[in-house]
């Protein structure tokens with residue numbers, strides 16, 4: 001009998017995400033097993049427990065998924081899992097805490113595509129503002145956009161100190177150059193909007209971070225993407241399925257990308273990452289950088 005494809009899901013949270021479980025089964029895993037409440041220090045022992053029992057063919061049919069809510073913790077877990085591998089017993093690993101890596105990859109690839117298509121520009125040198133940028137998705141997006149050469153500001157509605165902690169955390173872990181920004185009052189938000197060329201709505205679901213009136217102050221805006229699928233829209237005027245649809249803003253040239261348009265790409269990217277693990281002859285280690293490469297290919301084909 002052929003050995004089944006088994007995915008071990010490690011998470012520091014109390015539960016694994018049902019979304020991730022569905023995605024793993026739909027991609028082809030035949031058993032998906034959760035390990036919850038794990039600390040960064042525990043994952044090495046769990047990794048070695050998972051890799052030794054199945055022989056060379058079983059190793060190729062075994063994978064590890066790293067979940068949770070925190071992209072810094074996911075980074076540390078990936079590091080410890082990788083160090084715990086033993087030659088000839090390496091298994092593939094994919095980190096996507098809170099879906100943040102695949103979602104951010106899909107959003108930034110879609111933004112990059114619209115910048116190129118509508119304006120003949122890349123991300124390099126662009127002014128990117130993340131409203132609600134301190135969460136897992138915003139943090140991952142900040143890393144990707146700054147790695148592509150954009151000037152990235154991560155804004156917090158609590159204030160500058162909170163934004164600074166978030167920016168410094170991702171910069172230290174992922175070698176990024178995100179800057180902190182304050183969005184705790186209307187004046188601060190409007191100042192950020194005034195020179196934003198790319199505006200990303202990554203705040204918690206159901207919160208509007210830029211109104212239609214405020215968008216009139218966006219004099220440089222080229223592309224805006226909104227991840228909030230729960231009404232009202234995070235960025236007013238962007239419909240869920242918009243992908244490069246004109247957006248009324250002060251610049252007169254802006255286009256919008258909606259949450260379901262990003263979600264559609266994200267779904268394909270996550271499926272694609274699991275598929276790579278399932279088909280790989282040698283162990284692969286996948287994070288948001290791999291997700292971004294794949295997202296760029298998917299977006300280009302749209």
Ligand SMILES: NC(=O)c1ccc[n+]([C@@H]2O[C@H](COP(=O)([O-])OP(=O)(O)OC[C@H]3O[C@@H](n4cnc5c(N)ncnc54)[C@H](OP(=O)(O)O)[C@@H]3O)[C@@H](O)[C@H]2O)c1
Nearest residue numbers: 132134135136137156157158202203204205227228259263
């Ligand atoms: N389309 C997709 O495929 C997809 C996939 C995953 C997630 N999402 C969506 O992407 C967004 C980001 O996800 P996430 O998990 O990173 O979000 P999150 O952690 O729930 O929230 C992100 C940030 O929102 C800020 N925030 C909280 N309350 C706020 C308020 N009242 N006003 C303004 N900002 C507020 C918080 O930062 P501060 O407290 O520092 O301001 C928080 O760090 C969510 O809307 C989520 O639903 C979409």
